[in-house]
Amino acid sequence: MYGLGVIKGLGVTIKEFFISYKDDLAWVGKGGRYYHDDALLERQSLQGEGISTIFYPEEKLPIPERFRFVPFLVTDDPAPGQRWGHDWCTSCGICSKVCPPQCIWIERGKQPNGRPKPEPEKFFIDIDICMNCGLCAEFCPFDAIKMDHDFELASYDRTTAHIHDKERLSKPISYWRSIAPKKAAAEAAAREFAEEAKTRKKNKDADAEEDRIADAIARQLVYRGKLY
Amino acid sequence: MTEVTSTLPSDGSEQALFISPEEEALKSLRQKFPDALTDDNRDGYEGLIVAPESLLEVARVLSDDLGFNFLSSVTGVDLFDDNKLEAVYHIYSISNGGGAVVLKVQTDRDNPVVPSLTPIWPGAEFQEREAYDMIGIEFAGHPDLRRILTWDGFHGHPLRKDWKEPFFEDEDKPFGSRWPDGNVIRAEEKNVYGMNVQYPPGWVPTGDEYDVETDIYQGLTISREATPSMKTEKVTVNIGPQHPSTHGVFRMVVTLDGETILGLKPVMGYLHRNHEKIGERNTFIMNIPYTDRLDYLTSMSNNFAYVLAVEKLFDMEVTERAQWIRILMAELTRICNHLWAIGFLLNDLGALQTPMLYYYIERELILDFFEATAGSRMMCNFMRFGGVAYDLPDDLRGKNIYDWLDELVENRLPATLEEGNDLITGNEIVIARGVGVGYLSPEDAIAYSASGPLLRGSGVAYDIRRADPYSFYEHLDFDVAVRYNGDIFDRYLVRMDEIYQSIRILKQVIPYLRETQGGPVVPGKPQYALRAPRDGEAYGRVEAPKGELGFYVTAKRRDSNPSRYHVRAPSFINLTPLGKMSLRHKVADLVGILGSIDIVLGEVDR
Numbered sequence: 001m002y003g004l005g006v007i008k009g010l011g012v013t014i015k016e017f018f019i020s021y022k023d024d025l026a027w028v029g030k031g032g033r034y035y036h037d038d039a040l041l042e043r044q045s046l047q048g049e050g051i052s053t054i055f056y057p058e059e060k061l062p063i064p065e066r067f068r069f070v071p072f073l074v075t076d077d078p079a080p081g082q083r084w085g086h087d088w089c090t091s092c093g094i095c096s097k098v099c100p101p102q103c104i105w106i107e108r109g110k111q112p113n114g115r116p117k118p119e120p121e122k123f124f125i126d127i128d129i130c131m132n133c134g135l136c137a138e139f140c141p142f143d144a145i146k147m148d149h150d151f152e153l154a155s156y157d158r159t160t161a162h163i164h165d166k167e168r169l170s171k172p173i174s175y176w177r178s179i180a181p182k183k184a185a186a187e188a189a190a191r192e193f194a195e196e197a198k199t200r201k202k203n204k205d206a207d208a209e210e211d212r213i214a215d216a217i218a219r220q221l222v223y224r225g226k227l228y
Numbered sequence: 229m230t231e232v233t234s235t236l237p238s239d240g241s242e243q244a245l246f247i248s249p250e251e252e253a254l255k256s257l258r259q260k261f262p263d264a265l266t267d268d269n270r271d272g273y274e275g276l277i278v279a280p281e282s283l284l285e286v287a288r289v290l291s292d293d294l295g296f297n298f299l300s301s302v303t304g305v306d307l308f309d310d311n312k313l314e315a316v317y318h319i320y321s322i323s324n325g326g327g328a329v330v331l332k333v334q335t336d337r338d339n340p341v342v343p344s345l346t347p348i349w350p351g352a353e354f355q356e357r358e359a360y361d362m363i364g365i366e367f368a369g370h371p372d373l374r375r376i377l378t379w380d381g382f383h384g385h386p387l388r389k390d391w392k393e394p395f396f397e398d399e400d401k402p403f404g405s406r407w408p409d410g411n412v413i414r415a416e417e418k419n420v421y422g423m424n425v426q427y428p429p430g431w432v433p434t435g436d437e438y439d440v441e442t443d444i445y446q447g448l449t450i451s452r453e454a455t456p457s458m459k460t461e462k463v464t465v466n467i468g469p470q471h472p473s474t475h476g477v478f479r480m481v482v483t484l485d486g487e488t489i490l491g492l493k494p495v496m497g498y499l500h501r502n503h504e505k506i507g508e509r510n511t512f513i514m515n516i517p518y519t520d521r522l523d524y525l526t527s528m529s530n531n532f533a534y535v536l537a538v539e540k541l542f543d544m545e546v547t548e549r550a551q552w553i554r555i556l557m558a559e560l561t562r563i564c565n566h567l568w569a570i571g572f573l574l575n576d577l578g579a580l581q582t583p584m585l586y587y588y589i590e591r592e593l594i595l596d597f598f599e600a601t602a603g604s605r606m607m608c609n610f611m612r613f614g615g616v617a618y619d620l621p622d623d624l625r626g627k628n629i630y631d632w633l634d635e636l637v638e639n640r641l642p643a644t645l646e647e648g649n650d651l652i653t654g655n656e657i658v659i660a661r662g663v664g665v666g667y668l669s670p671e672d673a674i675a676y677s678a679s680g681p682l683l684r685g686s687g688v689a690y691d692i693r694r695a696d697p698y699s700f701y702e703h704l705d706f707d708v709a710v711r712y713n714g715d716i717f718d719r720y721l722v723r724m725d726e727i728y729q730s731i732r733i734l735k736q737v738i739p740y741l742r743e744t745q746g747g748p749v750v751p752g753k754p755q756y757a758l759r760a761p762r763d764g765e766a767y768g769r770v771e772a773p774k775g776e777l778g779f780y781v782t783a784k785r786r787d788s789n790p791s792r793y794h795v796r797a798p799s800f801i802n803l804t805p806l807g808k809m810s811l812r813h814k815v816a817d818l819v820g821i822l823g824s825i826d827i828v829l830g831e832v833d834r
Contacts, residue, residue, distance in 0.1 A: 012581060012651040044596070045625050046635045052589050062625075064600040066618065090472035093407035098756040100514035102403050105410030116408070124412045133517035133609045138617065139756045147603065163412055182622075 020050035035059060050057030065180040068134040070127045071095075073169045074176055084170045089143035090118035095136035095145050104127035104136065123166040128158060143187050149179045193223075231451035249324040253294045257329075261286055268332060272764020275316075275330025283333055283343050287317075291343045291348055296321045296329050298690070299345065299677050301767070301796040302355035303780050304363030306337075308389035313340045313365050316780065318767055319794075321675055322688060325695030328767065335365065344370035351677025354804045362387040371588065377497040377833060384427050386502055394419055401509055432502075440507070462490065465817065469498055475572065475822070476829030480806075492807040496800075499833035503663045507793035512538055512758050515793065517609040519779075522795060523831040524606055526565045528557040528598070529772040531611035536698055537614055537768030537779035542761055550615035551700045552740045556633075557610060558770070559730040559737070560598075563641065564591050565773035566681075566723040569826040574652060574722060576823030577661045583651055590644050593636065601622045614756065615750035620741070630742055637734045645727060653724070662717030666821035667810040669714060676805035679798050680775025682825055685722045686714035692771040706733050718823040723826075759788050774798040774826055795834060799827040 023043070027033040033043070034055055043052050054061060078087025096104040105124040109117035137147045148171075155161040172181070177184040247255075254276065258265055264282035268275050278286050290296045292406040298320045313335050318328040333342050344367035345352040356367045364385035367373055375382060384391050395415045397403050405411065407415040447508055466477035483491040503522065507515050507542050512821035519534045520527035532554055539546065546554075571584030595605040600621045602610040608616050624632045632678060652658055668678065675685035689710040693701040709725035711718035761785035769778035777800025782792040802825050 003656060005656045005659070009651045009655045011646055016586065018233050038758065041625060045627075046593065046632065046640050050591065064603075064621065064624075066603040066621065068599070068603040078229060091408070094756065096406040096410070097402040098511075099402075099406075100510060100517050102401055102406055104406060105412045106407045108408035122410065124410065126412065126414070131517055132604065132607065133520075134603055135513070135517070135609075135756070138754070163414075 014048075023050050044080050063149050063179075065183050067149055068106055068137070068146055069151045070130050070153065070164070071125060071134075071136055071145050071169070072148045072171045072175075073123060073166065074146055074173050075170050077172045077174050082208045084166070085172060087119055087170070088142055088173075089120050089123065090142055090144070091116075091120040092118075094139055094141065098135045098139050099133065100133055101129045101131050103127075103131075109205055120166065123169060125169060126162065128154060128162045143191065146176050146180075248326050248328050249295075249321055250327045253290065253296055253321075253329050254449060256294060257286060257290065260289060268330075272762050274765070275332055276591055276624070277334060280333050280335060283331070284345070284347065286331065287319075287345055287348050290319060290329060290331075294317075294321075295323055298322050299349040299351055299779065300328065300679075300769070300776060301778050301794070302345075302352055302359055303792070303794040303796075304359030304365050304387065305782070305792050305794075306363055306388045307334070307451075310335075311337045313337050315342050315359060315365055316765075317345070318778070318780075320696070322695075323692075324689050327696060330767075340365045341368050342366070343368050344373075344826075346370055349677060350675055351801065351804050352802060356679075361385070362808060364553060372493075375497075377500045377502075379478045379497065379636075381619050386505055387508075393502075399509070401511055401514060404743050417542055449469050467815070468753055469495070475827055475833075478822075478827070478832070480818070480822075482815070482818070484815065487658070487816075488812050489813055489815065489818060492810050492818075494803050494806055496803070496832050497778065497827070499829050501834070503795065503834040508790060510790075511756075511788045512613070512760075512790065513756055515790075516611065517607065520607040520609055521830055522797065522834065523772070523774060523777075523828045525568055525828055526561045526773050527606060528561040528610060529770060529777060530638055531608065532558050532699075533547055533768055533770040533772065533777045534779045535611045535613055535768075536770060537766045537781045540766035540768055541764055541781055542613060542758070544614045544752055546699075547615050547748050549619075549741070549744040550749045552737055552744060553616050553620065553749065554611060554699055555701065555704070555733065556737050556741065557598075557601075557608075559733050560594050562730045562773045563727050564594050565826075566727050567591050568680075569773075569823075570648070570652070570720060570723055573716070573820070573823040573826075576660070576819045577658065577716075579652075579658075583648065584813045586644070587648070590641060593640070597624060597632070597636075600629075612754060614752075615748070617749075617754075619749050630738060633734070633738050633741075637731050637738070641727075641731055645724070649724070651723070652720070658720075659717060661817070661820060662720060662824075663713070663715055664715045665817050666811060666824055667714050668805055668809050672805060673714070674810065676808070677801050678775070678805055679802065680771070680773070680826075681709075681722045681726065682775065682802050682805075684708070684710045685719035685824075687712035692769060692776060698768075698770060704733050704736055716820050719824040719826075759786050759789065760790075765792075769796070772798055774828070774831070775802055795831075797831045797834060799825075799829075799831040799834070803827060803832065 024033050024106070027036070027039050030036070032040045035058060040054060040059060041062070042048055043054075064187075070169070074088045076088070078085045091106055091108040093106055093108070096106050103126045106120050107122040109119040109121040111117045132147070134147050136145050257276065261282060264279045264286065265276045268277050269351075296319045298319050299317060301318040303316040305316060307314055315333045315335075317331040319331065320326075320328050335342050340364050345358055346356065347369065352373070353378060356370055357373060359365050360367060360373055361375040361377050362385060374380065378386065386393070395418070396506070398407070405413070418479050438602070449823040462483055462485050464481060464483050466479055467482055469477045479495040479498075481493045481495060482489055503518065506518060510518065515534060516531055517531040522530050567587040571587040573583060574583040598608055599605045601618060602608040620629050623629055668676075668682070668686045670687045673683045673688055678686070679690075689708045689712060692698070693706075706729045709722050709729055711722050711725070763785045765780065765782040767778055767780045768772065768777055777798055778796035780792065780794040780796070781790045783790050806822065806825065810821050813821065
């Protein structure tokens, strides 16, 4: 019969219309379907039915650990009364060399005698240029630059607010642990392992074969092939 | 296969037994044109160098007699050191599959004239215009040789090695100013707005020296009387560049007789950023995130094609687990893209938003998976040379990742497709709008270098995953989706079929992923400072959701930047037959025809 396909299609839309209210009813007794973390999780899961939208900014999607936005610099946890601890960055320049749009500018620190100091004097990231690719964090050998989860960076004036300096970029390691706990733990383990391997290497009694294996495992860990 | 080769004598005679179609074609070409052809003897290069005057003849023999009838890619190359320009043609055989016959034509840099291949392959039209625009090769006999990506009146040819952009800082990245004493510079401070335009010396613009539109409109003038009884007049109308339903900033200059289309010329380049020039400044690894931005709906496939090309150049091995992850990502991307394409096609046909939004929900789920794995929903930057950047995450939304994937491909996606079938496939309005509209015959589809669902919707069963397998696709069981009517509706059906085939592939891939858990995803230590181990060229191509996506990369030994980096963009080349497909249709159908090609302007304009 001509028109059956149209009717069938309308059937689908009507079904969807009713389904969009089904969850509202199901969540009535549990405090409503919106502004509720458990409800949000269910809405976003594979079993979710009906309306899947969220009320941003009151509600926010859970952000996975690997989510990457404009990078930040890792420092030690600050001493009481201070905002940052010691920089992890050694100003080696790998991040600025690997950066595809070249948005990282680093001024290497200098000791009084003029020799380079493993610490950045200044560190700038132009976040208008940054393409959030994450290559800097991926190739930093010191875990000193990490991709942030803070994506709400809109401001009224791009000429003053969008070049982030070292002060704006620095965040303590505890912040990184809080946004990416698993990844931070894996990295810490890898660093520890690498350190151990290094000391074992210094110990001359150790078996060379064992050293090599330990070294290889450490590299594996550091370069997160298996872990994160 | 391994059993057969092991029984062969080991004196190299196995080569004599297995002659690939492209080898055979090269051999007969050499016999036929002993004077016009020379082998490309440069280190790491392949193919034949053809004398310009016999190019047409060689191409005709190749296409008509030897069966190499699909002109995949035309690339212009600036051989600055030899003071030469080169056009590179990659030509494939639709019926035999397999690798390419590569033809090259070299010409003088100061007076670069090469015969156009449009008489044999009308699909060369846009690609030759691109090579003319970017490199400056004049194609003699081309019907409409104008700039295509840059604007008319643009001075110079930007992909020549001696052309410098207004914000020029350095020849290659990384730029020296970034480290160790970085002083922040904004490009706009170095080149103040209004002062960043270069005019040819001695040229004072008055505004009336060149009417940029005249050429397009003249090309469309058709010597046909208006319908006498109706007293109608032909009108040239610009459709675009900014109708929301036209998928981006894309313009069609259309000549109309009433509502009927008599001629059409696409105008593109509004999003042009010279991706290829940026790519030649970049180091190899820096290009990966840039490829995300080509076709921003299918960034995983773009990554895939680029790393394949560079792995060919570097002779790199890929770990097993990485191969399976790549296929998983590529197929999920295909599903994503086709859901989007179908949703938008329906949008173009007047089913405003509803089916599109139903499909978006599924697409969002897949993007959630990309976000958890690669860190970004669309700009994935996921693949690396030799592998992928990260292993799969342990869980997603509190569920084990493999269970989540199982649930997705076993239950969730098939249910949605079933519902979509109810909503769309049998719908009389869709059938009335789609069947018989925008017809493209199989011969034309091949001649116009169409690829992907556009080609397969016209009855040509050519899928690179089958015809020229890459990665682990040869170990997987799937059918090449093909439909035979060559109209909008069949292109829709091909996309639906392909989603089903992708689900079939995914069902086979997930067990392999479970099996290889814990395996390395990159061989050895990931490197950022890669240098080409040899001189040479490589062309890597994949069956991207929109068609054949190819990357042509050449490099010099020990260089960290590609010396030529070319993208064979399926959206761009699939637009070549648009004028032909929309001929004699009504304006309302035009939007549907464009939607059925499925373009993304980020890739068209590059």
